[in-house]
Amino acid sequence: MRALTVVPRQAGSLEVSEFADPVAGEGELLVEGIALGVCGTDREIAGGQYGWAPQGEERLILGHESLGRVREAPPGSGFSAGDLVVGIVRRPDPVPCGACAHGEFDMCRNGRYTEHGIKEIHGYGSELWTVEADYAVRLDPSLEDVGMLVEPTTVVAKAWEHIERIGKRAWFEPHCVLVAGAGPIGLLAAMLGVQRGLDVHVLDQVKDGPKPELVAALGATYHTGSIPEVAAKAEPDIVIEATGVARLVLDAMANNAAASVVCLTGVSPTGRPIEVDAGSLNRGIVLQNDVVFGTVNANRRHYDLAVRALGLADHAWLAGLVTRRLPLERAHEAFEQGGEEVKVVIDLGS
Numbered sequence: 001m002r003a004l005t006v007v008p009r010q011a012g013s014l015e016v017s018e019f020a021d022p023v024a025g026e027g028e029l030l031v032e033g034i035a036l037g038v039c040g041t042d043r044e045i046a047g048g049q050y051g052w053a054p055q056g057e058e059r060l061i062l063g064h065e066s067l068g069r070v071r072e073a074p075p076g077s078g079f080s081a082g083d084l085v086v087g088i089v090r091r092p093d094p095v096p097c098g099a100c101a102h103g104e105f106d107m108c109r110n111g112r113y114t115e116h117g118i119k120e121i122h123g124y125g126s127e128l129w130t131v132e133a134d135y136a137v138r139l140d141p142s143l144e145d146v147g148m149l150v151e152p153t154t155v156v157a158k159a160w161e162h163i164e165r166i167g168k169r170a171w172f173e174p175h176c177v178l179v180a181g182a183g184p185i186g187l188l189a190a191m192l193g194v195q196r197g198l199d200v201h202v203l204d205q206v207k208d209g210p211k212p213e214l215v216a217a218l219g220a221t222y223h224t225g226s227i228p229e230v231a232a233k234a235e236p237d238i239v240i241e242a243t244g245v246a247r248l249v250l251d252a253m254a255n256n257a258a259a260s261v262v263c264l265t266g267v268s269p270t271g272r273p274i275e276v277d278a279g280s281l282n283r284g285i286v287l288q289n290d291v292v293f294g295t296v297n298a299n300r301r302h303y304d305l306a307v308r309a310l311g312l313a314d315h316a317w318l319a320g321l322v323t324r325r326l327p328l329e330r331a332h333e334a335f336e337q338g339g340e341e342v343k344v345v346i347d348l349g350s
Contacts, residue, residue: 003126004036004331004346005059011048014332017059021128028130029079030072031087033348035325036125037065037148038334039184040267041118046335052119063125064089064117067139067147068348077133084139086150087124087131090115090297106158106297115297127328127348137303143310146318148345149188153306154298156189156240159263160196161305163238166261166291174237174261175199178230180252181242182211182222184321184343185265189240191317192309194218201234203227209340210323217317231255244268254281258288265295 001021007013024030042062045051053060066087073079092100093112100108117123124131139147167174177193179186182204193200200220204211207224215222223230228251231239237260241252244266252262285292298306310318323341326334334344 001127002328003061003122004063004328005061005125006046006051007058008045008051008053008060009048011046013048013059014046014062014335016328016331019061019126022126022130024072024074024130027074027077027134028132029070029074029077029085029136031068031085031129031131031136032071033066033068033124033127033129034144035067035148036063036346036348037152037184038344038346039065039152043335045118054120054122060117061122061124061126062117063123064115065148065151066116066124066129067144067150068124068129071128074133079133079136079138084141084144084147085131085136086139086147086303087116087129088135088137088300088303089117089151090299091121091135103301104299106299106302125331125346125348135300137300137307139307140311142315143307146310146315146322149184149310149318149321149343150303150306151298152184153188153310154302155185155265155296156192157305157309158298158302159189159240159265159295160192161302162293162295163261163263166293169291170259170289176201176234176236176257177238177240178203178227178234178236178252178256179240179242180227180248181266182206182215182342183242186240186242187211187214187321187342189242189265190215190218190220191313193238194220195309195312198238199234201230201236203230206340210320210342211340214317214320214342217314217320227251228255236260239263240265242266246272246274250274250276250281253290253292254284256290258290260288260290262290262292263295264292267296
């Protein structure tokens with residue numbers, strides 16, 4: 001079979017490699033890959049920034065935004081040949097820590113978790129892959145064209161779950177959410193905000209192309225100014241920062257309504273110091289009872305929430321998030337993202 005691989009920590013090693021067909025172990029599904037979404041994590045691994053191959057192997061099969069069709073399923077697994085599935089990315093650590101022991105492996109405390117396509121387990125970027133039945137999620141056939149969006153949707157499903165849990169610390173009836181960034185995470189976060197009946201505002205730097213159109217199609221408001229400018233008018237009760245740009249992260253923390261919840265989903269690059277009035281920032285957070293938290297990854301519950309959210313969404317709108325599709329032999333082009341693109345997808349089928 002063909003697979004999209006890298007040598008972790010070695011920039012320029014991305015290639016489509018030949019691998020032996022996988023054999024499903026006990027309790028595992030054998031899955032034919034349909035499509036793979038590409039995200040910033042994949043580009044960072046391909047750029048040599050991090051990544052870990054399985055023990056004893058040189059290359060890592062990339063890919064965690066999966067979509068496939070079951071070829072073989074063991075009896076009693078609850079799956080059948082032909083089922084549309086995605087694979088959960090993270091596996092709990094073997095100790096396990098308290099969080100992993102309670103099924104909250106996205107909140108692992110000791111860092112010994114593993115992740116498909118990222119850390120010590122081959123990913124889903126191949127023509128065939130296997131997954132334990134307990135870590136496979138069945139999709140309705142209507143999601144076949146957009147099922148690779150499940151994994152990024154789990155990230156924002158978790159974000160919204162935690163926002164709402166935090167809000168329950170006191171009276172909380174949010175009316176407005178500001179989302180910084182109109183990439184896949186930002187747009188999906190906005191979609192879940194619209195599904196909750198909130199007044200949704202999305203901020204991004206591009207003025208033309210699919211991003212403003214997708215925001216408008218949601219019934220949300222698109223902005224190209226700054227967070228302070230938008231927040232002064234909208235007074236958001238919730239801010240979701242999805243860019244990782246350091247200045248925007250600070251602006252998100254400093255510009256919101258009283259007793260707001262600020263969720264950081266973007267990962268900032270290091271080594272780029274900026275000046276900040278830490279005293280003023282702290283004063284605002286404390287005196288207004290604000291909460292700032294970060295979130296990444298997801299557990300099984302968030303996959304179920306994501307599938308439900310995608311099922312409620314306009315499937316034509318979801319399809320509009322996919323701005324470029326490439327065959328596996330041209331997968332390297334997916335790692336050269338343009339400024340106006342939203343989601344690039346690699347087709348794994350023949």
